[in-house]
Amino acid sequence: MVWLANMTQRESNDWNIERFLDSFIIELDKAQDTLAVKGINRKLTYTVKDVSLDLHVFPTFKDGKVLFTNAKSGDTGFSKMSIQLGSITDAQIAQHTSEPISGDDIAIDELEGVDEETKLEMRRIGVKSARDISRMENRNIKVDKVLGDSSPDKKKMKDKYDKLANMIQKARRKQSVPRVLAVSLGQEQGGPVLKLDGDNLIVSRHQGYPAALINGIPVEILASDAQTIQLSVDGQALGQGPNTLKIALDPYAVISMELDA
Numbered sequence: 001m002v003w004l005a006n007m008t009q010r011e012s013n014d015w016n017i018e019r020f021l022d023s024f025i026i027e028l029d030k031a032q033d034t035l036a037v038k039g040i041n042r043k044l045t046y047t048v049k050d051v052s053l054d055l056h057v058f059p060t061f062k063d064g065k066v067l068f069t070n071a072k073s074g075d076t077g078f079s080k081m082s083i084q085l086g087s088i089t090d091a092q093i094a095q096h097t098s099e100p101i102s103g104d105d106i107a108i109d110e111l112e113g114v115d116e117e118t119k120l121e122m123r124r125i126g127v128k129s130a131r132d133i134s135r136m137e138n139r140n141i142k143v144d145k146v147l148g149d150s151s152p153d154k155k156k157m158k159d160k161y162d163k164l165a166n167m168i169q170k171a172r173r174k175q176s177v178p179r180v181l182a183v184s185l186g187q188e189q190g191g192p193v194l195k196l197d198g199d200n201l202i203v204s205r206h207q208g209y210p211a212a213l214i215n216g217i218p219v220e221i222l223a224s225d226a227q228t229i230q231l232s233v234d235g236q237a238l239g240q241g242p243n244t245l246k247i248a249l250d251p252y253a254v255i256s257m258e259l260d261a
Helices: 002-012 017-041 090-096 116-124 130-138 143-150 154-175
Strands: 051-062 065-070 079-085 179-188 191-199 211-214 217-224 228-232 242-250 253-260
Touching: 017 065, 017 079, 116 154, 130 154, 179 253, 211 228
Parallel strands: none
Antiparallel strands: 051 065, 051 079, 179 191, 191 228, 211 217, 211 242, 217 228, 242 253
């Protein structure tokens, strides 16, 4: 019963190493700020070069996190954890850390409907935003393969990754609503070309997209990017009267308009 009481007391006083180090580093940052002001008035003073800590703790694993409880006098069976803090400059931070998530990016932790297991798997491989996924895929690194190789249920993780990818694309499209600002018909060497100018027309590439129909007839897309889409048209597709143009930019955005020849 005494052992059970001690265990209950320890669990109620446990702490997370991330928050512990964050609070410790914040205090050191405050000391540095004070030192910057002090340096205006004193030419010589003293500062902490390195900090080393030896902690006697009881580690526990709860809700997917490693927690620690400090050992008290007379406790036995504890573990020893050594922490050494050193300094790092802004140049070293820029060289060795990734860029913060920007306003036009999408943080995976902020996506609703993504389960904690998937978020944890993505964090484990260093993926925290939509831009991280795009960067890996641009280098031909398939995130679903990385997750699948490390998961005991590969199909389950593949399905979860597909769901995550779809949610990211939906969120990205909501942030980048397509707009058509101008439509023009010109003549190229290959024949008539219909050109659409606008914003956010193509924000991500999907197999089979973009795809276009004029009066229900498929037309070839010659070029496409965020500002321009060029379509190859001929007499069969483009009639003399009003024409209906539909362009599926991606699975989540379709443009529909009427054109006068």
